[in-house]
Amino acid sequence: MRKYLLLFFAILLGCTVKSQSFSNKGKDFWVAYGYHQVMTNGNGQQMVLYFATDQVTNITISIPGVGYTQNLTSGAAPAVLTSAPIPKIGAQDVRLQTASVTPENKGIHITSDRPMVAYAHIYNANVSGASILFPTNTLGKEYYSINYKNTSNTDNANCWFYVVAADTGTTTVEITPSADAINHPAGVPFTVNLTQGQVYNVMGELTSTNNPFTGTDLTGSKIRSIASGTGACKKIAVFSGSGRISITCNTGSSSSDNYMVQAFPKDAWGKKYLTVPTSSLNNNIYRVCVADPATQVTVNGAPIGLPLLNNFYYEIAATTAPLRIEADLPIIVAQYIASQG
Numbered sequence: 348m349r350k351y352l353l354l355f356f357a358i359l360l361g362c363t364v365k366s367q368s369f370s371n372k373g374k375d376f377w378v379a380y381g382y383h384q385v386m387t388n389g390n391g392q393q394m395v396l397y398f399a400t401d402q403v404t405n406i407t408i409s410i411p412g413v414g415y416t417q418n419l420t421s422g423a424a425p426a427v428l429t430s431a432p433i434p435k436i437g438a439q440d441v442r443l444q445t446a447s448v449t450p451e452n453k454g455i456h457i458t459s460d461r462p463m464v465a466y467a468h469i470y471n472a473n474v475s476g477a478s479i480l481f482p483t484n485t486l487g488k489e490y491y492s493i494n495y496k497n498t499s500n501t502d503n504a505n506c507w508f509y510v511v512a513a514d515t516g517t518t519t520v521e522i523t524p525s526a527d528a529i530n531h532p533a534g535v536p537f538t539v540n541l542t543q544g545q546v547y548n549v550m551g552e553l554t555s556t557n558n559p560f561t562g563t564d565l566t567g568s569k570i571r572s573i574a575s576g577t578g579a580c581k582k583i584a585v586f587s588g589s590g591r592i593s594i595t596c597n598t599g600s601s602s603s604d605n606y607m608v609q610a611f612p613k614d615a616w617g618k619k620y621l622t623v624p625t626s627s628l629n630n631n632i633y634r635v636c637v638a639d640p641a642t643q644v645t646v647n648g649a650p651i652g653l654p655l656l657n658n659f660y661y662e663i664a665a666t667t668a669p670l671r672i673e674a675d676l677p678i679i680v681a682q683y684i685a686s687q688g
Contacts, residue, residue, distance in 0.1 A: 370482070370485065371479055372463065372464050373463070373465075373481075373483070373485070374458060374459045374461070374463070375456075375457070375458050375483040375484070376456070376458075376480045376482055377454055377455065377456055378396075378455050378480055378511070378609075379441070379455055379546045379586065380435070381588050381607045382443050382505065382507050382550065383590055383605045384591035386442055386590075387444075392435075392469055392470060392471035392474075393433075393471070394468065395430050395432055395433070396430040396467055396468070397428070397429055397466040397468065398421060398427070398428045398463050398465055398466075399425070399464040400425070400428065400459075400461065402461050403420065403461075404421040404459050404461040404463055405420050405460045406418070406420070406458070407458050408430055408433075409456045409458075410433075410434070410439065410454070412452020413434070413439040413441060413452065414439070441455065443546065446550040447546070448530065450539060450540070450542075450545040450546065451547070451548065452544065452546075453545075454511045454543075454546050457480070465480040466478065467607065469605060470605075474603070474605060475605070476588065476604055476606040478586065478607045478608045478609050480609060481609050481611075483582065483584075485612075486513055486584050487582065487612020488582060489570075489614070490510075490583070490585040490611075491566075491569055491570070491636060491659070491679070492570065492587045493660075493681045494506045494508070494564050494565045494566045495594060496564050497551060497561060497589055497592055498560070498592065499559065499561075499589075499603045500560070500591075500593055500602065501560060502553075503560075504562065504589065505529075505552075505562050506550070506551040506564060506587075506588070506589040506590075507548060507565070507587070507590065508585060508587040510541070510546070511544070511545070511546050511584040512542060512543050512581070513582045513584055514543060515543050516543070516578060516581070517575060517578070518541045518542070518580075519539075519572065519573050519574070520541060520570065520573070521536050521570075521573050522537055524549060524565060524568045525657055526564055526568075528549050528550060528551055528568075529549075529550045529552055533563075540575070549568070551564070551565050559593070565587070566657065566659065567636070567658070567659035570583070585610040586607055586608065586609050587608055588608065590605055591604065592604065592605070592606060593686045594683050594686050596664075604686065616679045618674050618675070618676070619672070621669070621671055622670040622672070622680070622682055628687075630666070631665065631666060631683060631684060631685070632665050632666075632683040633663040633666075633670065633672075634661070634662050634680070635651065635663065635674075636678060636680070636681065637676070637678050638676075638677070642674050643676075644661060644673070644678065645674070647670060648671070651663075
C-alpha cells in the first residue's frame with residue numbers, strides 16, 4: 348500500500364533569537380542515523396543526505412568515531428546534491444538500533460567551504476522520513492522532545508530522541524524522560540557525559556505487541572546541557588522521531604512511516620505561528636507546546652480552550668483550517684500530516 352512522507356514542522360514568525368541568527372544555511376552540521384523499524388527486519392532502509400548550494404561547494408561527511416569520510420563537490424548553482432548512503436553494516440555501521448546504555452561514537456559531521464542547506468532522509472521503499480538540518484552555530488543548550496502517540500501497524504516501532512555533542516571537550520547532558528523509556532523511568536533525570544560527536548539515544552517503551560502496536564509518547568522529555576566540574580554547559584543537537592508511526596483521525600493504523608525532526612532549541616521558540624493546511628492530505632493535527640504551564644495561548648484570537656496534557660502541550664484535533672496561534676510566552680508548534688486512510 349502506498350504510504351506518504353510524514354512531515355513534522357513548525358512555522359515561526361517574528362522571533363528574535365537571543366544572541367544568534369537562526370538560519371538553516373551554514374557550513375557545519377551534526378546528525379545521526381536515527382532508528383527505523385525496518386532495522387529489526389532485513390535492514391533494507393537507507394540514510395542519505397541532501398545539500399542545496401548556490402555556488403560550487405566542497406562538502407565533507409565524516410563519522411569521526413568509526414573513521415568514515417565521504418567527499419562531494421556540488422556543481423554550478425543552483426545545485427542539489429545527494430550523498431552516498433551512510434554506512435549500515437560492518438565496523439562503520441552507525442545506525443541507532445537500540446536504546447543507548449553508554450555514549451555511542453556515531454555522530455555524523457558535515458562540513459563545507461561555502462554556506463549551504465542540508466537535509467537528512469531515512470527511508471525504506473515508501474516508508475520514509477526526512478528532516479532539515481540546523482547549522483552548529485544555531486544550536487542551543489536546552490531542548491524538549493516533541494513526538495506523538497506512538498501507534499503503528501507493525502511491531503518494534505518505538506518512538507525516540509537522541510542528543511549529539513557538538514562542542515569539543517566534555518559535554519554533560521541531563522535528560523528527563525516524560526514517559527517510560529527503555530532503561531529510564533518517567534520523570535527521573537539522569538546525566539550522561541559526551542565528547543564531540545558522541546550520541547545518546549533514548550527509546551520509548553513498547554506497550555502493546557498486538558495490532559495496533561503501541562508505545563510510550565516521549566513528548567515533553569527535557570534534554571539540557573549543564574555545567575560540569577570541567578566547564579560551562581555546551582551546545583548540543585537534539586532529534587526526535589519514531590521507528591514507525593501511524594497518525595490518524597481515529598484509532599486506526601492502516602499505514603505508517605518512520606519520522607525524524609531536528610528540535611528547535613528553547614531559545615529559538617516564538618510567540619506567533621501561522622499554519623497552512625497541507626495539500627491533498629489536508630487533515631492536520633497540531634501540538635502547541637509550552638515550557639511554562641502558565642502560558643496564555645490563543646487560536647485565531649480566542650483562548651485555546653483545551654486541556655494542557657502532560658503539563659506540556661495542547662493538542663488541536665484534525666482540521667483543514669489555517670490557524671493563527673499566539674502566546675504571551677515562547678511556545679513551539681508541531682504540525683502533523685495524517686497518514687493514509
